[in-house]
Amino acid sequence: MEFTVRQIAALLNGEISGNDTLTVSQLAKIEEASPGSISFLSNLKYEPFLYSTQASAVIVDRSFTPREPVSTTLIKVENAYLAFTQLLEEYHRLISFARVGTEQPSFFHESSQMGERGYLGAFAYVGKNCRIGANVKIYPHAYIGDNVTIGDNTIIHSGTKLIDNTVIGSHCVIHPNAVIGSDGFGFAPQADGTYKTIPQLGNVVIEDYVSIGSNTTIDCATMGSTVIRKGAKLDNLIQIGHNVEIGRNTVIAAQTGISGSTRIGDNCVIAGQVGFAGHLTIANGTKVGAQSGIGKSVSEEGISLNGSTAFLLRDNMRSQAVFRRLPELERRVSDLEKKQN
Numbered sequence: 001m002e003f004t005v006r007q008i009a010a011l012l013n014g015e016i017s018g019n020d021t022l023t024v025s026q027l028a029k030i031e032e033a034s035p036g037s038i039s040f041l042s043n044l045k046y047e048p049f050l051y052s053t054q055a056s057a058v059i060v061d062r063s064f065t066p067r068e069p070v071s072t073t074l075i076k077v078e079n080a081y082l083a084f085t086q087l088l089e090e091y092h093r094l095i096s097f098a099r100v101g102t103e104q105p106s107f108f109h110e111s112s113q114m115g116e117r118g119y120l121g122a123f124a125y126v127g128k129n130c131r132i133g134a135n136v137k138i139y140p141h142a143y144i145g146d147n148v149t150i151g152d153n154t155i156i157h158s159g160t161k162l163i164d165n166t167v168i169g170s171h172c173v174i175h176p177n178a179v180i181g182s183d184g185f186g187f188a189p190q191a192d193g194t195y196k197t198i199p200q201l202g203n204v205v206i207e208d209y210v211s212i213g214s215n216t217t218i219d220c221a222t223m224g225s226t227v228i229r230k231g232a233k234l235d236n237l238i239q240i241g242h243n244v245e246i247g248r249n250t251v252i253a254a255q256t257g258i259s260g261s262t263r264i265g266d267n268c269v270i271a272g273q274v275g276f277a278g279h280l281t282i283a284n285g286t287k288v289g290a291q292s293g294i295g296k297s298v299s300e301e302g303i304s305l306n307g308s309t310a311f312l313l314r315d316n317m318r319s320q321a322v323f324r325r326l327p328e329l330e331r332r333v334s335d336l337e338k339k340q341n
Contacts (some may be wrong), residue, residue: 001025001094005057008038009075011090012083015062022056027084027091030058038075040084059083096155097135115152133170145181151208153313161320163220175236176214180204184219184226184242184260198222200242207231213238213254222260229266247284265301275308 006020026161028037030046041050050058050070057073059080066074077083102108112126115134120126126144133152138144143161151170158161160174162309163181168174186198202221206212206228213236218226221243228234231249239257240246246258247266256270259278264270268282271290276282281297288294289306291292298305322329 005038005073008057010085011172012059012075012077012086014059014075014077014083016073016075018057020073022073024056027088028055030055038087040080042079042081042084059087097137097153099137103140121158127164139176157214163204165203165220165246167203167205167225169206169210169230172206172210172212175216178212178214179217180206180212181220182217184222186222186242186260190283202226202243204228210234216240219244219260233273241278253290 002023002025004020005016005022005024008024009016009020024036024038026037028034028039030039030041030053031049033039033053035054035056036059037055039053039055039060041047041064050066051068053072055072057075059075060076061080062076062078074311078190079265081321094173095260099119102120106120106122106124108120108126109128109130111128112132114136117134117135119137121142122139123140124138124142126132126138127145127146127148130144130148132150133154135153136150136156138156139158141158142156145162145164145166146167148162150168151158153170154168154172157176159177161179162168166181176178181204182201186200187195187200188198190196199218200222202224204218204220205225205251207230209231210228211233213234215236216234218228218240219242220226224241224243226240227245229246229248231252232246235252235254237254238252241258241260241262243261244258246252247264247265247268249266250264250268250270252270253272255273257304258264258276261278261280262276262280264282265284267285269287271288273291274288274294276294280294283298283301285302286298287304288328289304291308292306293308294305
């Protein structure tokens, strides 16, 4: 896809200094750009590249004044970094939603419905009684089970599995090989040491504007729904247990595991490799550092947590009791030292 500098400037509400009829077809770093590409300059550490870049156009702040002559066309905006981000988003939207129609071989059950401008890639499967909105893109080798609902403008990438009764909102992105709606980890211990499977009869509900990373798994509820609220962003390789609820605009990094029936609040930030025990409630705005282990509920909003260790349970519990008292013990020792002196 090609666009003129004039078109890009209009999109970004920018002012052009140079040739506005040039066309660009790709985005690039300023130090790696070639003719036909557009770049940006926001960090002045990269200013020397402006005078040698091969980019056809460069986005800069309105307040920026070059110290040397430039051969490239400049697009001046209020904030070059934000403007380039907007351009990335628009370019991504155009290429992501460009495909339309049905490729063969693929399967789409006659009882299911898809809105206008939809795309079904080769070897994709859509089961019975599915309701798929407008401009939804289902890429090759995706599996959509029975009774699945997908909202408008959602992208289902290759290899994704949406198990029966899953509900996906609008403007979502499900990245390759995510599995949504598989059975929760439900087994009842028996007297003879074996485990009996507990049927998982619920589903998964994902609200609007949610992103699910590659190879992330979200288990269906035992009863009711596992819920990912509006605007949440999940990284790759995350495990969400049955009946978990993730709050609005919460972000979770890779390799985090959340045990069943835990409720994580809105606007939380969870770093990588964090483990949550089951049946916890985590307050809004909680921040958890990498490799932390969360074993009890958090009631105070906006706090930051970090740390985890594992050794004999009885020793660990005693150590934790002492650790919590360390500030008090430090104060007492300090007072004793003062008295001795």
